[in-house]
Amino acid sequence: MLQTALLPCAALLMMAGIALGFQAPTSAMPMLCVSAALAGLLLLGRWRTRTAGCLLLTFLLGAALGIRTANPTLPPEGDAQVTGVVAGEVDFRAEKGQVRVILRDVTLNGERIASGAYWTFYLKADENIPDFLTPGARISMTAEVYHPQGQRNPHGYDFRQALRQKNILIGLYGAAKLQALPDGLSLYGLAARFNHRMAQTLRDVCGEKAGQLASAVLLGMRDEVPDEEQEQFRRLGIAHILSVSGFHVGVLVALLALLIMPVKHRRLRMALTLPMLLAYAFLTGGNAPAVRAVLLWALVCWGRIRHKRVLMPHVLCASAMIQLMFAPAQLFSASFQMTYGVMAAICGITAQTAPNAQKKRGWKGKILSLLSVSAAAQFGVLLPELYWFGRVPLLGIAVNVLLVAGMNVLLLLDWVTLLLTPIPWLAALPGAATRAASEGFLHLVNALGRFAPTLWTRQPDAWVVLGWLLVFAALLPFGKSRNRWQNRKKRLPMLAAGAVLMATILLPAPFSGTEYMQLDMGDADAAVLRQEKHVLVVDAGEYGGDLASYLRAEHLPVDLLVLTHLHSDHAGGVRELLDEGIPIRRCVMPSGALAADFDEEVLPLLARMEENGTVIETVCRGDILQWAEGKLTVLFPPEGFSASNANDGSMALLVEAEGVKLLLTGDLSARYGQYAAVSADVVKAAHHGSKNGTTQAFLDESAPTAVLVSTKRENAADYLRGITDADVYSTLESGAIIIRMADGHFTIEQFEEMQ
Template sequence: MKGYWHFTALAVVISIITLFFNNYWFMVGFILWLYYLYYSERLRKAPLITSLASLLFFLLYIPAIGFDHANEDTLPSLGPLTGMIVSSLDSKEQKIDFIFQEELSQQKILVIHFPKKEEKQLPLKNNADIKYGARCIINGKIEKPDQNRNPGQFNYHKYLLTKGITHQLILYSLDDIHCEGSTFLNRFYNMRSDLLTYVAANVSEETSAWMNALVLGDDSQIGEDTIELFRRWNLSHLLAISGLHVGLIVALIYFLLIKLKLLTKEKAQWIMILFLPVYALIAGGEPSVWRASSMVLLFIFLSKIKFLLSVTDILSIVFISLIIIDANIVYHIGFQLSFSVTFGLLLSKKWISSSSSSLVQVLQISFVSQMMILPLQFAYFWAFQPLSILLNLLIVPYFSIIVIPLLFILLLLLFLPIPLFLINVFDMLFVSIHYHVLTFVATMDAYFYYPWIIGVFPIIFTVVYYSLLFIFMKRLEENKLKEAFKYGVVITIAIIYVAARPYLSPIGTVTMLDIGQGDAFVIELPYRRGVIFVDAGASFAFDDMEPSEKVYKQVIKPFLYSKGISKIDAIFLSHEDIDHVGSLSFMVEDIEVEQIILSNYYDFSEDDAKKWNRKNVNIQNVMQNEEIIVGGQSFYVVAPFRDNDSPNENSLVLFTLLGGKSWLFTGDIGKGTENEILDVYPNLTVDVLKVAHHGSNTSTDLGFIKQMNPDFALISVGVNNSYGHPTREVLETLEALNVKILRTDQDGAVLYRFKEDQGTFYKYLP
């Protein structure tokens, strides 16, 4: 098998892809390719049989993630449960959590505890018995984690399933858990916790945050703004310990031990064999750390027994071994990114090494890395920043040459008997330099952030992309630059086509997003002639009544990005209530908004006007009976008729024709305004009615519904909301007239997909 392990690894990859997409054509194509290589005498029998066996084995071994797990309902809704803690304790001021494996069913449960005020002072002291490997009895509320209720929204349920976790348990009090014992591994987790605490106590807050992140694998101290900034510029790999970090640490230790003649090479290798597994555990045990550490360990071990394998073989063996140890690791984004980049760099090593310039090599490495993860970038984030390749060229060497070595040396100095001022000098030096670098990245973000927002990258284009990329890299390696350029052009055209698909599609949609107790409707016109919002609500806290950005970040923005939407042509605002307009300010700040349309009676503040003007948003006031055209789509203003001295009664009521159906968006109008609409428009009927005021009994009068005669009623309402919406009275009115009711609390997002004059409603939740 020497020299052929990559075929076995590729067989495992095909098994993973087959499971991911539930498409067995990948297997068929791979098997045919293997037999072609075998009959053309380019592949021997041993790797052929091993590859086919691995294909079948891992197809059965790797769990398929979905919501049809029969054993998910075998647990009771309440404890007590008996079992073992199978993870380290993640203890923070706001939350404590760990993974617990129930004894009878062997199911993994995420246990979560939100400390009370008296517990927040010393949360770790209160949990001295909660250790890795401890046997425990737990009482608490057992529940299934929430799944996503909107397209593009993060699916927390599926995320936990990828870790083998089927349920979560809310631990209301620490008195409800009783544990005893632990395992040997708990010592390493305690060591990690002690190190994190020790670092935080002995260096500045800024240095502590970055040292704990880059050396010990805990980025919880780094601000959310910085993490988001690095994500936007594809620099997130620098915040997680990876092969780069492990390689630098190994090189540094070798330098200290061998070049300074502290140990012989033989003894230094044994030190590394002992050190790397311990460091992988202390650094958080992320897949990228284990991948790099395992490769170094395997290299050292094989060199000791005089058995040499290629780097590709070693990478393949490590890849297979990690999956055998933990089958769920294939769903970890760090695992996918780490091996994709490493594999790409291995394939490109001849091209990279052909250059004598270190600067050019760094640019080549950055280019290959970004190109290898491009489909994954779109799959997880739907966006890519092309200039990130150049920024990586500047920032990666800075982290490689300065930050990581400096922080690792500083960590070692903390345990040596040296003067405190020397540590302070290192500390201040790092803080000063790092501040200017972060400021530079933030400045780039402010002036040069122009991402490609493409949305979903279809699997067929992923296959085409990687096929073209490998040919492109092969031509570069062979120095056939003209041919490489042609394939590069084809790759670019393929990406442009994926990005342009919405502009070529005759399909339009209307989506009632599930934002809880609030309204947010998104209209996508065919051929992307326009993207239009009718309201964009937000949640809020009752203590200060300020809108939260939660709805925008977790629902609206992911939905837009998943659709490849980077610009909103118009936002209709019905009235001033936060549950209808609370996300507007976040949208205007973060995405291009062409115009905001509101009634003459909408009362917006001077600060709002300044913000909208600063972002070059056109403000259009409209009146009853006026027609507004956006992207060729007409909207007619039905109400308000006058200033009613009430935001709800002043709601902007819109009528439009979409997908062969007539629609009426009613905001939060009451029965009084409904009756006025009947008087002014006695012949008005609609096919789809947005039920006013979330189904409150202040609206949806029987006479109004009789005249409108809708086939469908859309109710945007929160699950188990405190208002009791929609009321039984409203539901009975609609049901009595045989109106089909679609509501976000039961159906999640509701989508109407149409082509010309034909369309169909779909519920996001099954």
């Protein structure tokens, strides 16, 4: 029993070590070396002592990997001469004119770096993407090297971590002197060109939509599927089938088995399958989900070649450990967690339900077996789904059997079509069948997803994770009692306790007191004021992803949304709130806001809010908004005020809560600042700290002890420090700025320091 559990324990300890290592400083490495030396002494003891020593060394190895990955040696920031190979599709965002590219085999000023680079640049209105900028191309340019930022807001997007998961440590900005270089020998370039050519061929043979879906499930090019369709997959709880997984590669293994069936020797068949799988992993461009799936099947093939008994839990653990040794940051990726969550649940839970399914003969047994696998898969993916997407898909188990069966058919057709593409006339028939099947499948997914009920939840905490573990443990096959009722008596209390703990995720996160948080949105504005269960949002930024993530993770509906004016850098983020399904009960904006030079993209957002039942009102100077136990007084604009410049008519608010006064000025211009200059403890600087927003006279009149500025410009905080003696807090320096208020006093915390 101990030997059987050794590898799972080692895998869990390695994961725990990596998680701990990501939080530890580099200075902890010497202590790890000393601990490893002491653990090595345990290897000299008896069997149990050696086992303990091996487990301890595995944990320390994970911690060392975590520290090294979290604290890499980076090249200096600044301009550099860059060469590299385009290692994926060129992502062009037409609305902003932005181009995003992943580069591999990168050199900076002639020196090779170990990681890839994330490269962005902007095109002018009359410019097009250069013809030579295609997957696999080798290019040269002058660009600015920068170090990607980590998480800047609570529950916000961690850009640095997302890049680490792709083995990318630096960012590049700009494309001066961009030119093509002669193609050299690059495995990344070869894989990118092959991937691009295969994706284009699939679109030509199968049609645009079918080709996009086939590229995602065969080549790991998930971004080919439009965001709207990916959202429907998430609503149904089947987003994992869009990533290459063991399920997808299993279909390839079955096809390879048919092709090499004439080979009679079993070990030789496995030996032929193994290099084909490795070639497939390479041709997907080293896509992490594809590598993970191929690694799973490669270990199965290797075990069969050696005539070893293959235990799937051991295969899972071994593949996880191998991948984490080379890419520790994968531990924190959604695809890693979903893959191993699903596989672990299927291996564990179906081992308990399989005997019951086998007792049923014929179609009943097969249906019961399919339902048990579907239920296990949904249970395994539940925690990652809750963490990353914040919702429980209620139709998941019901539709999973149907849609996974449909995906099986699609995968077979996709593989046959792809294998026959070198012979166009022969690929036409399966291509037409693939197009029809894919369009029908996507139509079904869109129809079900549009009406699929979901439960909106907060982010799982330790109690929810404990509940999941209790339910999982109750469903595992254990115990030797032959008495069915006796066995159930042991499991039912665990199931009940686990279900109760998991149900707490439907409640808002525990919170008490009063807190104001100025989010880091760059040169945009968004803030959240919380008091017990009441939530006030002041502006939503240009992109409201981090704001929506925070509200979703804490399970917070918005009682009142204040839009200081209708420029997109203050109101554009409403789109993400609506897309995430976050309820907005009431919205206020200044009178005359629609008469100013508002951004046209905001109008559809106001219409969507009204369709969702949001009450939208306008306010003016002197209006008082009661909110929880606090009070909001509108200081500007006065009734009937109109201005062509929306900043001139930006709303200014005085928030009074817990005996503390906060003066929020939006983008109010300096010419009208005098009308909002009242005494306050904290002032949020107008117009991102610019000189035409906040003046010395305004700060002298309001006499704050602290000034907040939401900006991405270094000189904004310097300017404010030059005209006031108050403490100045900049989101550029601090990340999110959190003010906690109680009994007439307040404290300020900076998210960057908290991290």
